[in-house]
Amino acid sequence: MTANAIAVDVGGTETKAALVAVGERGAEPQRRLRRPTPRGADGAETAELVVTAVAELVAELRADAAADAVGVVVPGAVDEVRGVGVWSANLGWRDAPLRDLLAERVDLPVTLGHDVRAGGLAEARLGAARGRRDVAVVPIGTGIAAALLFDGRLHSGGGFAGEIGHLDIGHDERCGCGRTGCLEALASSAAVARRYRERTGVARTSAEVAAAVRAGEADAHAVWQEAVDALAQGLLVLVTVAAPECIVLGGGLAQAGDLLTGPLRSRLDDELAAYHRRPDLELAELGDTAGCLGAALLATEGLERQ
């Protein structure tokens, strides 16, 4: 069976939409649209403007193709069961009933999801972790979080599961959350850029820091190694608690490829004991289409449950 889903990935700056044919053998985006994400004077107004923009994208994609369902993913904290955007630091809303607001504008079944978990679902079904049942997908960008799949099913934990960026790994750098010791304060791509600048006075992106590591620059190497060591500690905790068979690394820092996975695998292997499952480390394959593909999967899996 093939179903056509309209998938919408609402980002902090840009909203991506696509018509996606979801079948037994995979998911194929048929047509794509991109729009700036609208902003209101406050979070409630932003929620209204986003809902209007999503409804317009849905109408445009339905104009020349039949669609069976709509899947929308948003950032922040999301309660998938109630269809609510619980909060978003970026978009400013709190307890925005996005699914119900959308259902008033769209006469198709609407599923609301979380951008990171939806992207993780896509990597597990269609990308780097195809065929695996116990998977953690870890985007390393401005922050760090994990999408967790156990026995092939997304674990949401009421919207709170997988906040590994805030694991305390024992250091003195302050995190955006106000604490010290958080994994993402050393190992996010934002942290790598910030720490390089603090060390050298030179502003570079994490990708430029990675290039400098390859070129043999000592300061870049030191910052990178601290990020890798921190990630190894964080992944060890993830393995101890949840025992994934496969960990997929994505986001900005994973663009560095084997410069990240090589030393990380080595450091993690050093730490594993007999009571730990040894996970495969993979690089994400779907890039920035993962969110849309995941939204399409959520929409069509919602159909199957009906």
Place this chain on the structure above:
Amino acid sequence: MTANAIAVDVGGTETKAALVAVGERGAEPQRRLRRPTPRGADGAETAELVVTAVAELVAELRADAAADAVGVVVPGAVDEVRGVGVWSANLGWRDAPLRDLLAERVDLPVTLGHDVRAGGLAEARLGAARGRRDVAVVPIGTGIAAALLFDGRLHSGGGFAGEIGHLDIGHDERCGCGRTGCLEALASSAAVARRYRERTGVARTSAEVAAAVRAGEADAHAVWQEAVDALAQGLLVLVTVAAPECIVLGGGLAQAGDLLTGPLRSRLDDELAAYHRRPDLELAELGDTAGCLGAALLATEGLERQ
């Protein structure tokens, strides 16, 4: 529908068995037997002797009642899918194909499970976490582990999930596993007894240490408080990664009741941030029948899948 399961909980020193009627409204042990767990010259021989003893218990319980299925739970590392006792430090076996060995002796469907996870399943379905979907059941005894249920289903992680006793919480005490920093090296009931003895020269069980805390003894209080602080750190990690809505504390240390849960809840609440789910803390209700009840649930759920 009601099914009669023969449930067997193979412990390090004693094996408990019961005929359990499992129905919509709960599970009721009808008849119970206890035997010493047999020991051979090596792990393979122990596995053979245990299988023989379990088959005899099954025959005895079937003599005067009809049974539909057999559920057996064992300690150590267990691969439920293959039905294999991967290893047990206590019973000495490695890769013992216990389910297949038993199936040769018993003409009923046989399910093999893990004692901690089975006990957790029982607490989640029938005990302290009835009605909850995302649950961690944490027995605190000689060691510390967590049975994890997500959306009502046990997560095994190939037999490796929930090894929270070996989370590194940053201290210098050596653990039985050879490392330093492990949660269970400060907070297991064995660790509380050991640390009290090291501090005072007096041999006491963890229950006696708890009584001394209630009596206002300073040394007992210091050891207890360090155990509580360590547990709060470990549970915070569990919450950050897995976001259970309910954590059930069991095992020897939880016999202390509110002497454990009171300060632990307070310490954990101090640590929770906006991105953490706030779990309820409960005391286990099923005591040492949890393993047998869980074995019965595993046996009858196996029937439903057929």
